[in-house]
Amino acid sequence: MTHDQEEALTMSDRIAVLADGRIEQVGTPVQVYERPATDFVAGFVGTANLTTGADSVAVHGVDATVSLRPERIQISSTVAADERGASGVVTDVAYVGSQIRLVVRLDSGIDMIVVTPNTAARQPAATGDQIRLAWKAEHALRVGATESVSTEGEEKMNRRKLAILVTCLGLALASAGCGSSGTSGTSGAPPKIAALDKLGKPEGSVNVIAWAGYAEDGSNDPKVDWVHPFTKATGCKVNVKVAGTSDEMVTLMKTNQYDVVSASGDASLRLVYSGTVAPVNTALVPNYATIFPFLKNRAWNSVGGTAYGVPHGWGANLLQYNTDVVKPAPTSWSSVFAANSPYKGKVTAYDSPIYIADAALYLMNTNKSLGIKNPYALDDKQFAAAVALLKQQKANVGEYWSDYTKSVQSFESGGSVLGTTWQVINNLITSDKKVKVNAILPAEGSTGWSDTWMVAAKAPHPTCAYKWLDWIVSPSVNAQVATYFGEAPAQSKACAEAGMAAECATFHAADKPYSDKIWYWTTPTVACLDGRTDTKCADYTKWTQAWTDIKG
């Protein structure tokens, strides 16, 4: 069995030509080549000039399918008695070594392939030549089949075979289906690092790690720019690296290439205890004096009375709901934690281990027997209860968000109707006016953030770093940041700036009781943050693993 024709003709005694699984002809090589039974055999074995119907009449004078082998045609100006002839123009010449192959367009418009032995050392004809052809009449063979199939038709047939193959392929495929555990670190005192004692000459630049919206240079909104004025005032060029998460900030600060960072409470202590940031000499920051007192020397920005940074601003994680869908209006976090929520599949939650604190805060209020005093200080039993609550909540959650634009889109499309949010998200949705939303601070209070500007222990530009600290909490700049970002300013004098009274009221900037309802993000440690010494608390590594576990 072979597909090689020369091999077939040379080796065989008898040849069977098959097409579509049907035998077309059986015979000796000579019979098959010289007397093809069908047009298929004529076209398939070797090359043939096949003509049919009117073409055959024009060339051969008979109305039948006729096959004429190219090597039987001669270039000759004379036509003998037993020969037939035709004239035409050479359209193609191919030099094949032992032979020369011509394509001749006859006067009747039919293309003939002619093969002549390469006996003379010159071309028999060139493209464009007018030549005459002659062949013995007996070599023009009438093909046995009556069915009129041209060479073109043969091609179509092959196409059809392939087309059938393709369909079957599709069907066949469809029917076959086609087929950490880190060692506990000692968390006693942070490494001893001295604060800067006096300012030097500004170094000419400062490298800043900031939350989006904290160090604007006018590139997002030309009207929002407090970076260029700073450079003008101090001569320090500002290089801003925007970080997306607290964890990214920690990772970036550890590279020792940055001077200052706007750390939230869940990053600040990690930076302090790893010796990445130095205490801040607040005497070198004149604007520190008028910062709201209730923000100074808190657990997330100081250790043992030593300030490690300058408070910048704060806000609460709020409960947002679609007022057209969620009725009656929720007043408690129970609306997102209760089992069998009527808004199943449309509840959203913050995608971070720190969200475990939200569950702990809820339990602190609703399950007094657990004895939770601080949602960031959870012993094994309390921690397990918070994790169990979040696993139960997962049944109601449609999606978790960590990117605030994703949360905006999800509320606006109706995919989410209820869940934890930030003031800035609420502002964006409200100004887009696609859906009606409201954001409240629920009865239980809330978690939140309080950000602190910290200075790197190995700051390459310490003087510029201190200049930046003082600049960013100056009344006018602090007011601009708070307005742009959507949070309460830390600077008490910021509220005295033009148009800031309403802003400060919205964010409860001077409202200490409101601020006391907020549990600011803090890094959980083995040593319980609520002062208990008789037990160990789950640290941030455990929180992270649990968060993976909750999401399943």
Added chain:
Amino acid sequence: MRTATLSRVLYRKPLLRLGSLLSLPLLWLVIAYLGSLAAMFLTAFWTVDAFTGNPVPGFSLGNFGSLFSDPTYLAVAARSLGVAAGVTVIDAIIALPLAFFMAKVASPRAQRFLVAAVLTPLWASYLVKAYAWRVMLGGSGVLDWMIGGGSQSYYGLTATTVTLAYLWLPYMILPVYAGLERIPNSLIEASSDLGASAWRTFRSVILPLLFPAVVAGSIFTFSLTLGDYITVKIVGGKSQLFANVIYDNVVTADNLPFAAAAGLFPVAVP
């Protein structure tokens, strides 16, 4: 004449010729590629200081212990393998007939056009495409509108699988198309001449010859899926895949040793 001397030296010393040809890519492969894999393997045995998050060099099997003992990680790993297999199967089912049409049926002109059409989506950003699916599958999206779900969103594992199958489809079509193009038409004709049905021809002639190409395409779709953590964040709703575990441990937990141990899983699977 210096170039002539250089070429003479290179011609005489085949080893030098081979060495100068391969040294740069080998340097890259060994140091940058295998080196970082080795570094990751070593880091996997380190631990992390619980509070500061600084890695502590040493030798501990703790990372692997928690990786294998925690049913969550095993479930996430199994889910990731399932999604990767699903994406691969979907892509193969779509790519085979499509590539067959491109390679064997379409005219040469249409062929060029079709190849370009398959490649065009690769010009668009990955994120743009993923977010496009987010909009289509979201509340008041196209899908919701078609089935009248009432502002329901359809994020989840199925959405992730479909989106990834869309994203990686060209990586399956191209190798399969190239493989099909290399199969001579005469073999297919011979098969049908000998009476084989279309299905038989596909099973006994095309598929065995095409197998390496399908494997190549599957490696693309499978490993790309296994390493993806962004699509599932965009259209996955509340589900997570194994790459998210790695990502979370690098970025959120700052636990590089554990992330390294977890990172060995997608390396070890193929």
